[in-house]
Amino acid sequence: MPTAPEIIKCYKHIDANQKKYVEELREIVRIPNVSSNRKAEKQMSTLIHWLENRLKKLGFSVSLKNIGNYGNHEKTEEVKIPFLLLGTFGNDSNKKTLFYYCHLDVSKVELEKWTSNPFELTERDGKLFGRGTAKMKGPLLCFLHAIECFKELQIKLPINIKILCESMHECGSKSIPESLQDLKKSFLTNIDCILLNEGKWLGKNYPCIMYGFRGVCYFDITIDGPLKNFHSGDYGGMIYEPMDDLIFILNNLVDSAGRILVPNFYKNVMSVTPEEEEIYHKIKINFHDYKKTSGIANFIHNEKVTPTLMNTWRHPSFNLHFIDSSIKCDPKIQLAIPKKVNARFSICIVPYQTHEQVSALVMEYIKKILHPRCTPNNVNVKVHDTLDPWSEDYSHWNYKAAKTAAKQVFKDEANLIRDGQGFPIVLHLRKIFPRKNILVLPLANDDANIHSEDENISLKNYIEGTKVLANYFYQLSQV
16 A cells, blocks of 8 residues: 555655754653652643643643642652643544543653663664653654644644643552543543553564553562571471471462463463464564563573463463562571561463452462461461453554554564553553553664663654654544
8 A cells, every 4th residue: 555645745744853853852851750759740740831832832722630639658648649631633523533642751760770861862873862762752752743744734634632641650640540530421532542652662673563461460478487587407397487388389389381270270361363373473573682682591482483472472471579588698608497488479361361360369279278288377468469461453443554554654564462561551541441442552662671771762763653653643544
């Protein structure tokens, strides 16, 4: 399918304005609106009003919604939640209406780990470094610049747009579920499809479109035994050791092949269809570059794409995160038996599993296997945190529009991908819009260091991503 003439004009306009786009990213990266920093209230407000004015210049009607306060970690005071920004462009009943979710806030930084100042945009090796460049100040600007090129070329935007922007995403999206529910019968009406620019590509070379992610259940175990730490030379072999109980539990949760041993665990796992397996066979990835970026020498399944990716995206998995004890000293000379041990493990879950089902199965199973052991130690297991899995209909016209746009820009088919663990906001949106298609379209590549030091977006992805969104708007009007 040839690229439409008006979209080719957009491409040329975007290329011509590359320098301006980089400078605007520089302007907003400079604002350290770290949502976990309660002293950054002024910076948060500054960026919210920047976006408010930016959208108004593009022709949006904009309102700011007060969504109240929440208790801080110490519960000593109420902290004001930054305004929720709502924007609307167009109300043509003959056009589709796209709902776009984004956020302005960024995650905290550890300055000493950065090569350059995280709040000063630095360009090197074809990349734009700075906190928020990949998540999600950079992708947000791609979205705004895509809209702007239609306006500056005096081409009518082929769709209506509603945008919701929050500033507490990196702190768990305080009050977002309640706010979405409040807006369901007002701002959030007449929506045809949904877009998020979350996530990242698989590798550095091929565009990707995400259609699902695994969920997760985190469990904390605390085993409390003797009144004090005992020396193993005096008491080893004669008491029930908390560490032995812990190892017993962990060994009985998963086998040597990684299969979870909890009865009925796999009962609700969605079967892999031949059609889905074909998606994995079509995925383009340079495993050498992928391993180099991750710093991993070898994968369990060598370099076989399908089993490797299915085991991180599609199949459940068990992960042990830490084991801690009541003893704090050099393990080379430590011969004491700890009176107390703690551990955290997680189980990644997949459609059609739910965190309620899996949590109940795991808790009951641990109770059952401990019964014949007759340990006198106090074993406490609790669910620390949960997230349900998500999958979307990738044959929907929303995805078809994105696939066509990506192919016309990058001259290659986009990889259809999942994620090993996802984004709570997608589940919040799914609850509000149970019948609306949600497209997750990553713009940053796998080298972006999202949430880490030296976060970046490549200059190519920043500019080409803008082109993809401009074409995506057009394709939505054609499907």
